[in-house]
Structures are given as structure tokens and as C-alpha cells.
Amino acid sequence: MKNLKNILVMWSMFLLCSSLMACKNNDRSKEIDFVENASNQEALKNLHGPKTNKHFIKVALLLDTSNSMDGLINQAKAQLWEIVNELSYAKCGNDRPNLQIALYEYGNDNLPAREGYIRQVLGFSNDLDEISEKLFSLTTNGGNEFCGEVIETSLKQLDWGNDRDDLKLLFIAGNEPFTQGNVDYRDAIADAKEKDVVVNTIFCGDYDQGISGMWQDGAIRGDGDYMTINHNRAIVHVVTPYDAVILKLNSRLNKTYIAYGSRGIAKMELQSAQDTNAASMNEEVAVKRAVSKSSRLYNNSNWDLVDAIADKEIAIADLKEKDLPKELKGKSEKEIKSYIEEKRVERAKIQGEIQSLNTMRKQYIATKQKEESKDNLEAVMIQAIKKQAKRKNYSW
Incomplete structure (x- = not known):
């Protein structure tokens, strides 16, 4: 009986610690109401909450910059800010995680062949102006797209950290077969899982073509989402009185x-x-x-x-x-x-x-905007991020 009592006490302590350490779901409706009335210094202070360095949302964008990808780059430039705005509402328990974004380009013949036509444009950064600057510096040319190699390179070069509560997401976008290059994408994605990095694939083109090109298989192996976008679609913006x-x-x-x-x-x-x-x-x-x-x-x-x-x-x-x-x-x-x-x-x-x-x-x-377009970079990324954030009890 004494041993049973000790076990129950230990189990209760474990549950208590787990509840304190894990991210908890929160109701954001109160925050939305609060935002509507935010008009002074104290309101904004409460809205933003205390700064925390405990948790991070880390997003690595791996963008194909070969000849046919001008539309993809334009969508990234145009939609960066809406993605940031959505992530600004994220919560991890009572904390608001910090955001870091890294940027890679691959598949551009202007890049060194010995490095797999891959370049780290920017390591993990929270400097939103710098991220924007780097996106606008991208140009397209040529095309040798090695997906496995750029995934492996980003895993080796970036500081993903060891916090299991951090949300670590990799998004790779392109339109050539996922199997090209000397690095097997399956090995690269296995390395990603060891680092607790979720691999999401965005195929720029037909859904079935992306499946046959193994983009869906990459997402399945990486515990991520397989998505397709029309990268050449013009972005429709709604003008408002505000x-x-x-x-x-x-x-x-x-x-x-x-x-x-x-x-x-x-x-x-x-x-x-x-x-x-x-x-x-x-x-x-x-x-x-x-x-x-x-x-x-x-x-x-x-x-x-x-x-x-x-x-x-x-x-x-x-x-x-x-x-x-x-x-x-x-x-x-x-x-x-x-x-x-x-x-x-x-x-x-x-x-x-x-x-x-x-x-x-x-x-x-x-x-x-009754029916929002779901085949652009912003829409698929936000949907995937929110879905995967729920696994770690992040909330909006």
C-alpha cells in the first residue's frame, strides 16, 4: 500500500510538471475583443504581453530560383507580411513565441555547381527588414534543382536548437522531381526528423504531377504537408476603407x-x-x-x-x-x-x-472575399503552420 501511495504521488507530480511545461491551448476571442479597443500605450503593452525568449517558431524557406520560378518569388515577396501577421498571434501556453526565418535558394545556375547550386541567403533571423531585403534580392536563372541536397544543407548549417517545444518547420518549394541530385531526399528527411524538424513540400504545378515527382512522399516522410500552388497566379488584394x-x-x-x-x-x-x-x-x-x-x-x-x-x-x-x-x-x-x-x-x-x-x-x-483562394504560397503555408502547431499545443 505504501509503494502504491508513493507511485500515485510521483505520478501526480509528473502530471503537474507536464502541465506546467507544455504549451496550453488558449481562447483568442478575448484578445480579438481587446485589439478592437487598443488605442493607448497600456492597451498595447497588455496586448503584446511580456517578452519571452523561451520558445521559437523557426521557419526555413527553401525556394527554387530556376528560370520558371519568378511567380513563386513574387508570391513570397508579396505574402511575407501576412504570414508574419498570422504568426504574431501564436501562443505557447502563456508565452508568445519569437519568430525566426531562414532563407535558401536552390536550382539557380548562377550558384556554384560544387555546392549543388545552393545558397544560404539568410540564416535564422528575427530582423523582418533584413528578411524582406533578402527576398527582394532574389533573381531566377537556369535550373538544376536538388531537393535532397538543399534540405540536408539547411539542416547542417542552421541552428535549429534543442527545445522540443520550439516549432521547427521547413518549407521547400519547386517544380522539378524531388528525386534529383546526389543526396537521397529520404536520407535528408530522416535527418530532419532526428532534429524534430517538420518537412513541408510545396509543388508549383499540377497536384498529380507533384505526387509522381515524389513531393508528396517527401512530405509524408517528413511528417509535414504536401501542397500545390499556382505560382503564376496574380495575387488579388481587397482594397479597404482603412x-x-x-x-x-x-x-x-x-x-x-x-x-x-x-x-x-x-x-x-x-x-x-x-x-x-x-x-x-x-x-x-x-x-x-x-x-x-x-x-x-x-x-x-x-x-x-x-x-x-x-x-x-x-x-x-x-x-x-x-x-x-x-x-x-x-x-x-x-x-x-x-x-x-x-x-x-x-x-x-x-x-x-x-x-x-x-x-x-x-x-x-x-x-x-467570400471564397478565398487556397492555391497561393501564403494560404498553404499558414494552413500548414497552424495545423502542425496544434501538435505542440500552440494556439491562436
């Missing part, structure tokens, strides 16, 4: 950033350049980017004083005169602190207004 206001707020938002350090000015210019890149695709893409910039995932503590002070990346007392922007040179520590706080409050208010407008914008789109 777009112009959001874009004006975005211009005001940019003025709340305080560049510091050796990289500050260059990073601020990069921010502006990616606004321009988004607008060059479509006004609605620029709106979606503005929404991303109002989310918790858009953090620039490595060059912006508002984020840096909030994240305790640097102390005002440690700032050197040469690292300060011209508007703060010669100012006292008290004056600098007051200026940063003023910008922080202003930014929080603007971000809250953008989030509130975006809630109404999404409701407007829902009434106008």
Missing part, C-alpha cells in the same frame, strides 16, 4: 525610431527601403507590412533606442556621444531618457491604432 489611414500611421510610426550606434542610420534606411519595396508590389502589401510593424514581432533593439531600452539591451548611461543621433548629442541623461520615453509612448499609441484598424480591415475583407 488602408489609407494605416499607411499614414505607418509614416508617423517611422518617425518614432531613434537610430543609434554604427549601424543605426543604415538600418533606418533599410526600414524605409522595405516600405518602398512593399509598396512596389501593391498598396495592400504595404498595408500588411505596416500591420507587421505594429506587431510584437517587429523589434529593432539592435539599432533603435526605444526597443533597445525597453528590452534592456543597453543602458542610457552606457551610451557614448558618438553613438547618439544628432538630436540627442549634447543632451543630459535625463533629457535623453525623456526623449526616448516620449517616442515610446507615441509609438505604442500608433501601433495600437494600426492594430485596431486592422481588425476592422480584416472584417471588411471577410465580407467582400
Whole structure:
């Protein structure tokens, strides 16, 4: 009887620990209601919640940049921000996971043959401006697409980490047989499973053709989803009454950033350049980017004083005169602190207004867009991410 009692006590402790460590499902309806009323600094603070470094959503994009893939690259450029916006709502228990995105290109004859026509464009990064910049730098040419090799390369080069609660997703997109190259895709995917990385395949073309090309088999072996898209389909955006206001707020938002350090000015210019890149695709893409910039995932503590002070990346007392922007040179520590706080409050208010407008914008789109297209990069990726996140009890 004593042994039985001890076993029951140990089992109860195990269940308690498991419930504390695992991600828990949460009802997001309250958060949506809250967003609608977010109009001040305190509201935005509560909306975003405390910053956490505990969990990550890690997404590696492996994009075919051979001659026929211009449409795929254009969809990636246009739809990055909506994917980011959806991921900004993710929860892991009471935590909000950080997002990291890595980018590879393969199948481009401009890349070194000795490296399998593969290039790491960007390792795992949470710098959304840098991710956008790298996407817009991609060009297409030629075509030797080695899927197994690019999967294996990304597994070796990227830091996937060891946290079993992290959501680790690999998306490979292309339109040639999955079996090409010297690395067997089955071996590469077996390595992925050892690292707890889910492999998703996106075939750009006919569903049955992708199956015969073993793209579906790759997804099955990788515990992921097999998806097909029409990569040449023009993206249809719904114009809403809220777009112009959001874009004006975005211009005001940019003025709340305080560049510091050796990289500050260059990073601020990069921010502006990616606004321009988004607008060059479509006004609605620029709106979606503005929404991303109002989310918790858009953090620039490595060059912006508002984020840096909030994240305790640097102390005002440690700032050197040469690292300060011209508007703060010669100012006292008290004056600098007051200026940063003023910008922080202003930014929080603007971000809250953008989030509130975006809630109404999404409701407007829902009434106008009765049947949403499901054969584009954004739609299939978001669907797969949410489905696979549920396995680890992530919620939205």
C-alpha cells in the first residue's frame, strides 16, 4: 500500500510538471475583443504581453530560383507580411513565441555547381527588414534543382536548437522531381526528423504531377504537408476603407525610431527601403507590412533606442556621444531618457491604432472575399503552420 501511495504521488507530480511545461491551448476571442479597443500605450503593452525568449517558431524557406520560378518569388515577396501577421498571434501556453526565418535558394545556375547550386541567403533571423531585403534580392536563372541536397544543407548549417517545444518547420518549394541530385531526399528527411524538424513540400504545378515527382512522399516522410500552388497566379488584394489611414500611421510610426550606434542610420534606411519595396508590389502589401510593424514581432533593439531600452539591451548611461543621433548629442541623461520615453509612448499609441484598424480591415475583407483562394504560397503555408502547431499545443 505504501509503494502504491508513493507511485500515485510521483505520478501526480509528473502530471503537474507536464502541465506546467507544455504549451496550453488558449481562447483568442478575448484578445480579438481587446485589439478592437487598443488605442493607448497600456492597451498595447497588455496586448503584446511580456517578452519571452523561451520558445521559437523557426521557419526555413527553401525556394527554387530556376528560370520558371519568378511567380513563386513574387508570391513570397508579396505574402511575407501576412504570414508574419498570422504568426504574431501564436501562443505557447502563456508565452508568445519569437519568430525566426531562414532563407535558401536552390536550382539557380548562377550558384556554384560544387555546392549543388545552393545558397544560404539568410540564416535564422528575427530582423523582418533584413528578411524582406533578402527576398527582394532574389533573381531566377537556369535550373538544376536538388531537393535532397538543399534540405540536408539547411539542416547542417542552421541552428535549429534543442527545445522540443520550439516549432521547427521547413518549407521547400519547386517544380522539378524531388528525386534529383546526389543526396537521397529520404536520407535528408530522416535527418530532419532526428532534429524534430517538420518537412513541408510545396509543388508549383499540377497536384498529380507533384505526387509522381515524389513531393508528396517527401512530405509524408517528413511528417509535414504536401501542397500545390499556382505560382503564376496574380495575387488579388481587397482594397479597404482603412488602408489609407494605416499607411499614414505607418509614416508617423517611422518617425518614432531613434537610430543609434554604427549601424543605426543604415538600418533606418533599410526600414524605409522595405516600405518602398512593399509598396512596389501593391498598396495592400504595404498595408500588411505596416500591420507587421505594429506587431510584437517587429523589434529593432539592435539599432533603435526605444526597443533597445525597453528590452534592456543597453543602458542610457552606457551610451557614448558618438553613438547618439544628432538630436540627442549634447543632451543630459535625463533629457535623453525623456526623449526616448516620449517616442515610446507615441509609438505604442500608433501601433495600437494600426492594430485596431486592422481588425476592422480584416472584417471588411471577410465580407467582400467570400471564397478565398487556397492555391497561393501564403494560404498553404499558414494552413500548414497552424495545423502542425496544434501538435505542440500552440494556439491562436
